[in-house]
Amino acid sequence: MLRVEGVSAGYGSFQALFDVALAVEAGEAVAVIGPNGAGKTSLLRVVSKLIEPRTGTIDFDGHDLAGLGADEVTALGMAHVPEHRRLFAGLTVEENLRMGAFLPAARKQFSTRLEHVYELFPRLAERRDQIAGTLSGGEQQMCAIGRGLMSGPKLLLLDEPSAGLAPVIVQQVFDMVQRIRSEGFTVLIVEQNIQQVLRVVDRAYLLEVGRIKASGAASELLASDDIRRAYIGL
């Protein structure tokens, strides 16, 4: 589904990613874990072509993404749920969801997908007419993920969906990710909440200062002494 090879990227003279390689197969949920500033957001942005890689190749669903812009990548079936949710705070829940289905192909399926998102997240259905800016943090995250699903993506990118949420809500966010997985969506998720994300994905990559430092089955990483010592604090 997604194959990233030899990717480096940065901002001006600053290099944020060095020779990154990763792959996500159809139906898998894969996490990129790592501390603050490791380059997790930069990695997702380079994958969805919000920033251009300096070297390397990105192949998505059989397409080489070289030269394509973010809108073209969206049209190929990738949805990027950005850091800090970025909802239209003054619009209602349903209006925000509508924004996720802006492409002509998605517009035709708007009602079916809306029903599906409301089935997946009944709370959003209850709040469909509420102004998004007045939702709780967890509900806003739900709305942001729902908006991502409205394009009917083959691959969903999630950038730290649990960030800034209270512990009890964090668990609800990971439950949402589980639900999305069980619907058969392919997911690439970036997280600092390492212990919890490793319980809901198949595999993970550890990113440190722009480089992949380890990778493996989620259960192996969860059991790894190095990772536990460095990141989980147990």
Ligand SMILES: Nc1ncnc2c1ncn2[C@@H]1O[C@H](COP(=O)(O)OP(=O)(O)OP(=O)(O)O)[C@@H](O)[C@H]1O
């Ligand atoms: N627009 C930008 N211009 C310059 N440097 C940037 C920009 N965005 C990010 N960086 C730098 O790139 C590095 C990686 O940042 P990035 O946001 O990708 O990390 P992250 O792992 O997502 O961090 P966090 O966990 O805080 O979200 C950091 O050193 C950051 O300061």
Ligand SMILES: [Mg+2]
């Ligand atoms: Mg980030």
